[in-house]
Amino acid sequence: MTVQRSGPSVPESAWFKSSYSGGDGGECVEVAVAFGAVHIRDTKGVDGPLLTTTPEAWSRLLALATSS
Structure with missing residues (x-):
């Protein structure tokens, strides 16, 4: 996972x-x-x-956030 001050070129859309x-x-x-x-x-x-994180790490975070 990284924190970027100047972001990658990601279109607004x-x-x-x-x-x-x-x-x-x-x-x-x-x-x-x-x-x-x-x-x-x-x-x-x-x-x-x-x-910025990997799709796998993002999926794990979402799974943790939605499990209760």
């Missing part, structure tokens, strides 16, 4: 927000899936740092 995100903003993240990488950014700070 590749970013999406979770369907669980509310319309009022605040605590949302956006995700862009690219070949061999998943990029994550803060919806409020799209020019800020990115978190």
Whole structure:
């Protein structure tokens, strides 16, 4: 997993927000899936740092977050 200050060249059209995100903003993240990488950014700070991880690590994180 890496944090990048200047993000990779990811087209704006590749970013999406979770369907669980509310319309009022605040605590949302956006995700862009690219070949061999998943990029994550803060919806409020799209020019800020990115978190980049592997698709496998992202899947494990989602599995942990949804198991209760």
